[in-house]
Amino acid sequence: MLSTQQADDDSSYVFVAKLDNARNVSNILKAIHFKDTATVFVTSQGLKVTVEDAKCVQANAFIQAAVFHHFVLTQDQVTFKVNLSVLIECLTIFGSGPGPSAATSMKMCYEGYGRPLVVILEEEGVLTDCSLKTLEPDEVLDFDFCSTNVINKIIMKSECLKEVFSELDNTSDVLQILMSPDAPYLQLSTFGNSGSTHSSFSKDSDMVEAFQCTQTQSNRYKMQLLRPSSKALALSTRISIRTDARGFLSLQYMIKNDDGQVCFVEFFCAPDEEIDEPGH
């Protein structure tokens, strides 16, 4: 239905994307939904949606063009800012619950700078059209996180980390992440009212798929900033944890959608403070 109607007047749009299952997009967006507004970058590669908080944490969701069954972009790049909460409400307007409910097909169009983002959804013959105001895009933070500066990198299955994250001590302000080529290899620590907790993973664990740590590094990150990443963690199957020489943290989550396609969500977080050498 969506593909037949308005087939001819798509020419006025600079960006048109169609998808049979809107949940493939809405789920990824929910993973980075910790602020109301998001900046959307559209390139021929696909969509990149960026959310930032406190100039210290940034989340990026990548939805490749291949996820859409129709993806047309007439310019090199299109950038706009939208209210992410409203966009998610719109995408899930027919209900978002998992299960065998009929898929919602979606069409997303954008006419260009200053124009609204139009999202049309259809399920079982019922049509919803949404017109979201777009805002002036902000400049997004550049964490200058370059793979050549990466000191430690661990790729692991998300399963065990989900448990660790769900049991983190909420009275602790910070989460300390220690990565090291020697024992304890990977350790997550919290320092709360009732004491400290340490969760360690051996590099030989079945959960760890790649272990490339070159030097011992321990950094603290504000729990408040990291907590939103647990939404992405819950959806993901694999996670890559990387730190660079400055202690900046990059968390990359691999998320499989309903159709088995893989999307990525990435979090960058600045360290809370320099910590002194052990023994101090």
Place this chain on the structure above:
Amino acid sequence: MKFRAKLVDISCIQQFTNVVATVSKLIKVCTLRLTSDKLYFILSETVVNGGVQIWCELPQGHFCDEYAMQGASTEANEIFLELNPENLLRALKTGQSARWIKLKLTNKHTPCLTVEVDLPTVGSHQRLAVHDIPITIIKRRNWADYAEPEMPNFDVSIAMPALKMLKNVVDKMKNISNFVVLSANQSGEMKLSVETDMVSVNTHFRDLFNPSWRHDGGDDAGENPRASQRDPSEFAQARIDIRRFSQFLSGQQVNPNRVICSEFTSLLLEYLLECVFDGEKERPSS
């Protein structure tokens, strides 16, 4: 003043419970009107933002095996009482496997609606649960406040789409705005719209059924003249409080065959919600 009713059939008990459950989801205090052939649950509320009216008629012959009542006087053979439907629901909930349920008007310190539930037992002993629900008898001079609401001449009557989807849509819209504009026409199209400074969302439902509304007691029983004179593609619209609307939709304990929404364009946009609730009237008889 006397009232006694006995429900025996388990499906009648359950249906009655469902009706009470629906009413109790919507309001805290309602009026129960008893006449010789019908029970009515009535609420008429007028507040600033969307007053709600409920008019629910239950024919006693359909529900009750025994029914006896004697009203305030012979010329006004009716009883009006006020009760908390949740209390009644709680009493009825114990009777989901009952052999019978009796409803009686009693006077135990204060006027009460007594619910006697006879529960099945293994042995020969009777297991009887008695619930006394305090009530207030409404004086005869106030009865006029609970008259049946008059059906306005609707512009459009339309059967609601599948409630599950409608509820999903309304619940999502609730997160966007406080009010929704509902538009419908006589060609089976209905539209829900919310608009804020950030977004405008319209959901279009098509191929819905437009029932012809018959006036009760009207001898011509024809179609509403207002509705039939209209251009069928012309939309009538009303603005309603989303929270009340969502509350109404989630209160549906009885699976209605049909929810009829009728609307009336007027200066009082709240009218619509009242009309939606009037849809309840259809249910016990369907």
